[in-house]
Amino acid sequence: MLYHIKVLVFLKDGVLDTQGKAVLGSLHRMNYTDLKDIRIGKYLQLWVEASDEDTARNRVKAMCSDLLVNNLIEDYTIEVDELS
Amino acid sequence: MKACVVVFPGSNCDRDVIHSLSTRVKANVSALWYEEHKLPQDTDLVVLPGGFSYGDYLRCGAMAATAPILNAIKGYAEGGGLVLGICNGFQILTEARLLPGALLANKNLKFICRQCTVRAERTDTPFTSNLQTGQVLKMPIAHHEGLYFLPPSDLKQILANKQVVFRYCNNDGTIDDKSNPNGSVDNIAGVINKGGNVLGLMPHPERASEKILGSEDGGLIWDSIASWLKKGGRC
Numbered sequence: 001m002l003y004h005i006k007v008l009v010f011l012k013d014g015v016l017d018t019q020g021k022a023v024l025g026s027l028h029r030m031n032y033t034d035l036k037d038i039r040i041g042k043y044l045q046l047w048v049e050a051s052d053e054d055t056a057r058n059r060v061k062a063m064c065s066d067l068l069v070n071n072l073i074e075d076y077t078i079e080v081d082e083l084s
Numbered sequence: 085m086k087a088c089v090v091v092f093p094g095s096n097c098d099r100d101v102i103h104s105l106s107t108r109v110k111a112n113v114s115a116l117w118y119e120e121h122k123l124p125q126d127t128d129l130v131v132l133p134g135g136f137s138y139g140d141y142l143r144c145g146a147m148a149a150t151a152p153i154l155n156a157i158k159g160y161a162e163g164g165g166l167v168l169g170i171c172n173g174f175q176i177l178t179e180a181r182l183l184p185g186a187l188l189a190n191k192n193l194k195f196i197c198r199q200c201t202v203r204a205e206r207t208d209t210p211f212t213s214n215l216q217t218g219q220v221l222k223m224p225i226a227h228h229e230g231l232y233f234l235p236p237s238d239l240k241q242i243l244a245n246k247q248v249v250f251r252y253c254n255n256d257g258t259i260d261d262k263s264n265p266n267g268s269v270d271n272i273a274g275v276i277n278k279g280g281n282v283l284g285l286m287p288h289p290e291r292a293s294e295k296i297l298g299s300e301d302g303g304l305i306w307d308s309i310a311s312w313l314k315k316g317g318r319c
Contacts, residue, residue: 014235015188015233016188016191016231016233016267018188018189018190018191018193018231019189019193021193022193066150067142067146067147067150068142070143070146070179070186072185072186072234072235072238073186073188073233
C-alpha cells in the first residue's frame with residue numbers, strides 16, 4: 001500500500017520565530033491590524049510504501065525523530081492518506 | 085599535533101582552518117571527506133569547519149549530522165578526543181547532540197558578517213588553556229543562524245555545569261544586550277560538552293590567526309590546543 005503522509009513542522013512555543021515576526025510586521029504595515037500573531041512552519045509530503053497505516057505512520061515518526069524534526073525546538077503533526 | 089578537518093558538501097572554511105593550524109602551530113593537518121567511516125589513526129584534533137553543509141537545507145547542520153563520518157567522530161568524542169566545531173561546525177555538533185542547544189536565525193533576520201568580541205569564561209579547557217579568565221578575543225562572525233537557544237531548564241543545567249566557554253561582550257569585556265550580535269540566550273557564543281573535549285563556537289578563530297587579518301586572537305585557541313596536547317592533556 002502506498003501512503004501519502006503530510007508532516008507539519010512548527011517551532012515550539014517560546015522559540016523565537018524570526019520569519020513569523022518579520023511577516024507579521026509586513027502584514028501590519030499593510031493594515032491587517034486584526035492579525036495578532038503568525039508563526040511559520042514547514043510542510044513536508046512523504047510517500048511511503050507500507051503494509052498498513054500504522055506501519056507507515058511509525059516509519060515517518062522515526063524519520064522525524066532521526067532527521068526531519070529537531071525536538072528541542074520543533075513539534076510536528078502527521079496526517080495520512082491512503083493512495084492505493 | 086595531528087589534526088583533521090572534515091569537509092562536507094558546502095563546507096567553505098576548511099582550507100582556512102588547514103592553513104591557520106599548519107602555519108600557527110605547525111600542525112600536521114589533513115582534510116577528511118564526509119563519506120569516510122574512520123578517522124586517521126592518532127588524530128589529536130577533529131575540526132568541523134564553517135560553511136553551508138548540504139546548502140543549509142532542512143535545518144543548518146541537520147544533514148551533516150547524519151553523515152557517515154559523524155559516527156566515527158561520536159566514538160572519538162566518547163573516548164575523550166578533541167572536537168572543535170566552528171560556525172556551521174557548531175550547528176552540526178548541536179544537531180548531532182554532541183553539544184546542547186540549537187542555533188536559530190539571528191534576531192535581526194540578517195546575515196551578520198563582522199568583527200565581534202567574546203569573553204573567555206573558562207580557561208580550564210583544552211581549547212582555552214592559554215587564555216586568562218575574562219580575556220577578550222576579537223574574532224569575526226559570519227552567520228545567519230547564530231542565535232544560540234535552549235529551553236530555560238536546559239540553560240540552567242549548562243550554566244550549573246559551567247559549559248559556557250565564550251560570551252559575546254563589548255571591547256572591555258562587559259556583557260550586555262548591545263554586545264549581543266544575534267540575540268543568543270545569555271550572550272552565549274561557545275559551549276563545551278560535559279566531558280570538556282567537544283567545543284562549538286560561532287566566531288571564526290581561523291579568520292583571526294594572523295596579523296594581516298586584523299586580529300591574531302583566534303590563534304590563541306590553536307596555541308591552547310597545542311600546549312594542552314604537549315602537556316599530555318592537562319591545562
